[in-house]
Each structure stands twice: as structure tokens, then as C-alpha cells.
Amino acid sequence: MTEKQQSIVNSALKLFADKGFDAVPTSAIAKDAGVSEGLIFRHFQNKVGLLNAIMQMGKEKIADNVSEILALNTPEARVTAIMEIPFYIAEEDYPFWKLVYSLKWQNDYYDDEMSKPMKDILISALVEMKYIDAESEADLILSYLDGFATTILLKGEVVDKNKLLQTLRKKYK
Amino acid sequence: MTEKQQSIVNSALKLFADKGFDAVPTSAIAKDAGVSEGLIFRHFQNKVGLLNAIMQMGKEKIADNVSEILALNTPEARVTAIMEIPFYIAEEDYPFWKLVYSLKWQNDYYDDEMSKPMKDILISALVEMKYIDAESEADLILSYLDGFATTILLKGEVVDKNKLLQTLRKKYK
DNA sequence: ATATTAAGTGAGTAATTACTTATTATTTAG
DNA sequence: CTAAATAATAAGTAATTACTCACTTAATAT
Numbered sequence: 001m002t003e004k005q006q007s008i009v010n011s012a013l014k015l016f017a018d019k020g021f022d023a024v025p026t027s028a029i030a031k032d033a034g035v036s037e038g039l040i041f042r043h044f045q046n047k048v049g050l051l052n053a054i055m056q057m058g059k060e061k062i063a064d065n066v067s068e069i070l071a072l073n074t075p076e077a078r079v080t081a082i083m084e085i086p087f088y089i090a091e092e093d094y095p096f097w098k099l100v101y102s103l104k105w106q107n108d109y110y111d112d113e114m115s116k117p118m119k120d121i122l123i124s125a126l127v128e129m130k131y132i133d134a135e136s137e138a139d140l141i142l143s144y145l146d147g148f149a150t151t152i153l154l155k156g157e158v159v160d161k162n163k164l165l166q167t168l169r170k171k172y173k
Numbered sequence: 174m175t176e177k178q179q180s181i182v183n184s185a186l187k188l189f190a191d192k193g194f195d196a197v198p199t200s201a202i203a204k205d206a207g208v209s210e211g212l213i214f215r216h217f218q219n220k221v222g223l224l225n226a227i228m229q230m231g232k233e234k235i236a237d238n239v240s241e242i243l244a245l246n247t248p249e250a251r252v253t254a255i256m257e258i259p260f261y262i263a264e265e266d267y268p269f270w271k272l273v274y275s276l277k278w279q280n281d282y283y284d285d286e287m288s289k290p291m292k293d294i295l296i297s298a299l300v301e302m303k304y305i306d307a308e309s310e311a312d313l314i315l316s317y318l319d320g321f322a323t324t325i326l327l328k329g330e331v332v333d334k335n336k337l338l339q340t341l342r343k344k345y346k
Numbered sequence: 347a348t349a350t351t352a353a354g355t356g357a358g359t360a361a362t363t364a365c366t367t368a369t370t371a372t373t374t375a376g
Numbered sequence: 377c378t379a380a381a382t383a384a385t386a387a388g389t390a391a392t393t394a395c396t397c398a399c400t401t402a403a404t405a406t
Contacts, residue, residue: 002383020279022195025363036385041365043383098278104327105275106193136336139324140344143337147320151312154277163309164316171313175353198393209355214395216353353402363392372383 005043007033013054017095020102021051021109048109055111058096066117075125082122083141083172086148087165098153101146115142178216180206186227190268193275194224194282221282228284231269239290248298255295256314256345259321260338271326274319288315 001009011032015024026047030037044050065085072078089097103109119138126134148168151159174182184205188197199220203210217223238258245251262270276282292311299307321341324332 004384018280020193020195022193023279023281026365027363037364038366038386039384047364102275102278104323105271105278106196107191108196133336133340136333136340139332139337140340143320143324144317145320146323147316147318150277150319150323151316159312160309163306164312167306167309167313177354199395200393210394211356211396212354220394347406349404349406351402351404353400355398355400357397357399359394359396361393361395364390366387366389368385368387370383370385372381374381375379376377 004035004039008035008040008043009054012050013095013099017098051109069121075128078121078125082118083144084165086145086152087161089152094153097149101150101153177208177212181208181213181216182227185223186268186272190271224282239294242294248301251294251298255291256317257338259318259325260334262325267326270322274323274326
């Protein structure tokens with residue numbers, strides 16, 4: 001990855017997250033990145049190729065999180081760790097997650113694989129915890145997750161994250 | 174509203190919900206609606222005007238829901254009614270809600286007013302129920318709401334809605 | 347009946363879009 | 377040190393886009 005390649009990825013991620021993939025022309029990306037428009041196509045073939053490269057890089061980061069959670073000893077610890085993920089998304093990762101969530105709603109580019117590993121961990125942890133219907137419970141928790149992520153990513157500073165997290169923990173004691 | 178006007182709105186809503194506002198050209202809307210492209214601009218001024226008209230119509234429908242919930246006697250009934258909203262979205266309203274949720278992620282068109290009335294009802298109900306921190310609790314519930322709506326609208330038939338609803342109710346007894 | 351307004355069309359248009367190509371600068375390898 | 381490979385650019389291009397305009401058709405009011 002050259003410096004300019006990285007610059008393209010950074011700008012594209014920022015703009016895609018902000019305005020949506022389809023609303024951002026490659027000319028705007030090039031301008032923001034301070035490179036010629038042609039360079040985008042030299043390195044990423046086409047606009048979707050650029051999107052895929054961004055998603056790929058994000059997925060690799062996620063893989064790290066997954067293995068961290070898997071390293072936790074008890075199934076309880078693993079479940080709560082997953083439930084609290086949205087509260088600990090680093091500010092620098094906001095654009096990536098915003099992009100992921102915005103793409104969910106656009107038929108053409110949606111990639112379902114994203115939440116699959118989390119669901120697998122959840123189910124096996126819940127089975128270990130003797131839940132009767134582990135899959136429904138996992139779906140419930142994943143729904144919560146989507147909701148918290150949405151609130152935190154969109155409302156940002158408007159909502160008091162700590163208070164929200166406290167309220168959630170009280171409920172799940 | 175003439176027949177063709179309605180046809181334009183129907184096609185636009187369907188396509189916007191499916192592919193995202195920016196990904197749908199007015200030419201595609203006209204084609205799908207079986208009208209000339211010019212007619213869109215005659216009736217709605219511009220593409221954003223068409224979007225606004227769709228949102229306005231949706232908001233009026235929501236207003237009906239809000240007054241139905243307000244009519245419930247106990248605060249408990251009002252809170253649970255709100256929490257279960259996503260499970261009772263009519264199939265025909267899916268496109269509208271998909272559009273609302275997809276627009277949330279696009280800086281330019283997002284309209285926050287949508288969830289405001291629901292939050293107000295929630296807070297006053299929770300205050301009535303003597304909750305210490307009604308606003309945090311309301312934010313928590315609204316986060317759930319977003320999560321359930323996301324799951325139901327996107328996964329559709331993949332997730333067992335009834336089982337999920339059951340699991341939710343058990344948790345909130 | 348006729349005049350006025352509104353609904354609807356179809357062929358434009360200027361600007362923008364994703365992408366290409368010919369060319370030049372910069373690395374890297376032997 | 378030089379040649380081959382790669383990085384980068386600038387100036388295109390064909391297709392598409394949102395929107396306009398001159399016009400025809402249908403509805404409504406007097």
C-alpha cells in the first residue's frame with residue numbers, strides 16, 4: 001500500500017460513511033485524497049473494487065476483535081463482551097461501521113457475512129449456558145447490538161453512552 | 174392525487190427502499206411508473222421534492238399509530254406497545270420503513286423528527302412508572318426498537334419473529 | 347360552448363459520472 | 377547504471393443524470 005493508495009482509501013471511507021456509497025463520485029474522492037482520479041482505477045479497478053478493498057481491511061480488523069472475545073474464559077464473559085461491543089467502538093472506527101450499516105440497506109452491495117462469526121460465538125456460549133432456545137436468544141442479542149450500534153454511531157455525543165451502558169448492565173444482571 | 178401521481182410515488186418508494194435514494198435515477202422511476210419523466214418534475218419540482226412527498230405521507234400514517242398508543246390506559250401498556258411496534262409493522266409498510274432507516278445513514282437527507290413523538294410518550298410513561306432515569310431508559314428502549322426494526326426489515330422471513338417476540342416478552346416481565 | 351387551468355408528453359440540454367488511454371515520473375532489480 | 381516495472385497524471389469519452397421547455401391532451405368553471 002503506497003501513501004497515495006492509503007490516502008484514497010481514507011478519503012473514500014470518510015466520504016462513503018458520510019454521504020453513502022452512491023452519493024460519492026470518484027472525482028470527489030480523488031480531490032479529497034489529493035490524487036488524480038485515474039489513480040483510483042489503476043489501483044482498485046473500479047468504484048466497487050475500492051469499496052471491496054475498504055470492506056476487506058475492515059474485516060481483518062474485526063477478526064482481531066473476534067479472537068479477543070474468544071479468548072475470554074466463561075461463556076457469560078463472552079456474551080457480555082459481545083453485548084457491549086458498540087459501546088467500545090473506537091472513534092476512529094466510526095466511519096467504517098457507519099459504512100457497514102448504511103450498506104445494509106442497499107440491496108446491491110450488502111454483505112451478510114459480517115455478523116456471522118459473532119452469531120456463532122453467541123450461540124455456542126448460550127448453549128454452554130443451558131439456554132433452551134439459544135438461536136432466538138442470539139437473534140435477540142444481535143438485534144440489541146444493531147440498535148445500540150445505530151444509536152451510538154448516529155446520535156454520537158447526543159446520547160450519554162455511559163448512562164446507557166449502566167442501564168443496560170442493570171437490566172442484564 | 175391523480176392516478177399517475179400515485180403511481181410515481183409507489184414506484185419511487187419501492188425503488189428507493191430497495192436500492193437507496195441516490196442509486197435510483199428519475200428515469201427508472203418514470204419507467205416503472207409508466208409515465209413520462211417530465212411528469213415527476215411537474216408534480217414534485219425535483220427529486221428531493223418527490224422524496225419529501227413520500228416522507229410526508231408516511232408521517233401522516235405514523236401520526237395515527239401514535240394516537241392509538243396514547244389511547245392506552247396504563248403507562249405499562251404504552252411502553253410495551255411501543256417496544257413491540259417493529260413486530261407489527263404491516264408488510265405493505267416495509268418499503269417506507271426501509272427508506273426511513275436507509276436515509277438515517279445519509280447525512281444529507283436525515284430527518285430526526287421521526288422518532289421524537291415516540292420518545293416523548295416513552296419518557297412520560299416511564300416517569301409515571303417512577304423510573305429514576307427515565308431518559309436513559311427511553312434511549313435504551315429506542316435502541317432496542319431500532320435493532321428490532323433493522324432485524325425484521327432486513328432479515329424478513331429468515332428470523333422467526335414470533336419466537337423473537339416471545340423471548341423479548343419473557344425478558345421484560 | 348368556450349376560456350382557463352391543470353395533467354401529461356417527448357425531445358432536448360448542460361453537467362456529471364465511471365472509466366480509458368496516452369504519457370510522464372518514480373521505484374526497483376540485475 | 378540502466379532497463380523494466382510500477383506509480384501517477386492529465387486529458388479525454390461515451391453514457392447517464394436531473395431537469396427544462398415547447399407542446400398536446402384532458403378537465404373544470406363560467
